Amino acid sequence: MAGDGNSAYGSRPFKRSRSHFADRITADGRDGWPVRAGRYRLVVSRACPWASRALISRRLLGLEKALSLAVADPVQDDRSWRFTLDPDGRDPVLGIRFLSEAYDRRETGYPGGVSVPAIVEVTGGTLVTNDYQRITLDLATEWTALHREGAPDLYPRARRDEIDAVMAEVYEDVNNGVYRAGFATGQTEYEAACAGVFRRLEALADRLARQRYLVGDTITEADIRLFTTLVRFDAVYHGHFKCNRWKLSENPVLWAYARDLYQTPGFGDTVDFDHIKRHYHQVHTGINPTGIVPLGPDLSGWLAPHHREELGGRPFGDGTPPGPVPADEEVPARGRP
Incomplete structure (x- = not known):
């Protein structure tokens, strides 16, 4: 989960760490990551409340086709979140078995925890951001060109x-x-x-x-x-x-x-x-x-x-409900x- 790290195992008082990779995906691409349909993949666990925010926002705003989804196994191991729900235990788009692989491509030997939600660039499989506090705000305000017709304004x-x-x-x-x-x-x-x-x-x-x-x-x-x-x-x-x-x-x-x-x-x-x-x-x-x-x-x-x-x-x-959940x-x- 976001910032849980090893404290999830109860060895010391809980302190949530900040997101280490705080690049933003914006309409103008000022951090080097412009909003583009199909360029990024959202990695979540449905178990995680922080990742669930992104799941809900993505649905409400109708971004399913613009921002693809990878769902990790709810039970991770010491190698991080696993894609064992997918055939052959590998994400079919990113081609990786563990989310830590996308983190390693961004920063080799990164000492922090591997958290979700995470947005990964499809080409190259590199982590873009794990800033769970910012991701949903940017989906609501920076991704507007890709919102569905009738999408609500979640951050008026x-x-x-x-x-x-x-x-x-x-x-x-x-x-x-x-x-x-x-x-x-x-x-x-x-x-x-x-x-x-x-x-x-x-x-x-x-x-x-x-x-x-x-x-x-x-x-x-x-x-x-x-x-x-x-x-x-x-x-x-x-x-x-x-x-x-x-x-x-x-x-x-x-x-x-x-x-x-x-x-x-x-x-x-x-x-x-x-x-x-x-x-x-x-x-x-x-x-x-x-x-x-x-x-x-x-x-x-x-x-x-x-x-x-x-x-x-x-x-x-003034908007409308989202359509049916994609079958997959x-x-x-x-x-x-």
Whole structure:
């Protein structure tokens, strides 16, 4: 995952590293990487919340044909994310077995962790960026010439200050907070992180009791970033990371909000609960040394009515929902409710 490094094995207090490769793919190509259809490949794990942001943004914006997709096995080994889901264990476009090969082509002997999401140039197979905080913002603002007709504005200029403020709080206390709780090595450290998670979730619930989405009356980048943590909450964070003051499904507002987004095209159709559960429980051996993957929770509630439409709001603003999921990108039945 983004910046997890060896701390995923619980050997020391959790500290998320910055993205080492922060080049940007822009309309004017000012970093040497201009937006071009077919030039780049997005590498993700469906288990990773940071990569899931990019999956959702790509779907909502209709970039499937412009930016191809590689999905890694949810269980990586010490050689990094593996393409064992593909025939012969090799990505069919990049021709590599491990994402680390693209990192090595960018910087030989790179000492940091190999993280997703990552964007790799197809010709040459070189890593372009692993800047998980910036990738989705650039998809929304720099890739506009390749957006589908009716694509939503996920980062509207008039709302950016408010979106940025909300995202900063969500990142610190929720997105990253669950990791600080889960990988804590002392009781005081754990309690502070866990308390921060639920304090922020309660504040977000108060906000969302009055409005359908986090900022304005449409889906924005802020909703994407909160959703990717909420959708994993009961499946892994509640038990595996000990964020267990209450379950998401026990908070009426957040549970309805999460279901609303899950049932919105572009959100739930990118989520693979099987990949999520297997990654966290089989890779984080410092937390779960047996590698046993729980059978629960029951996922059927994700499809229950949410009634959030009563708050108004227009999910896609003046735009339209994305079309059907490409056949080769559909989540297998075992990963869905």
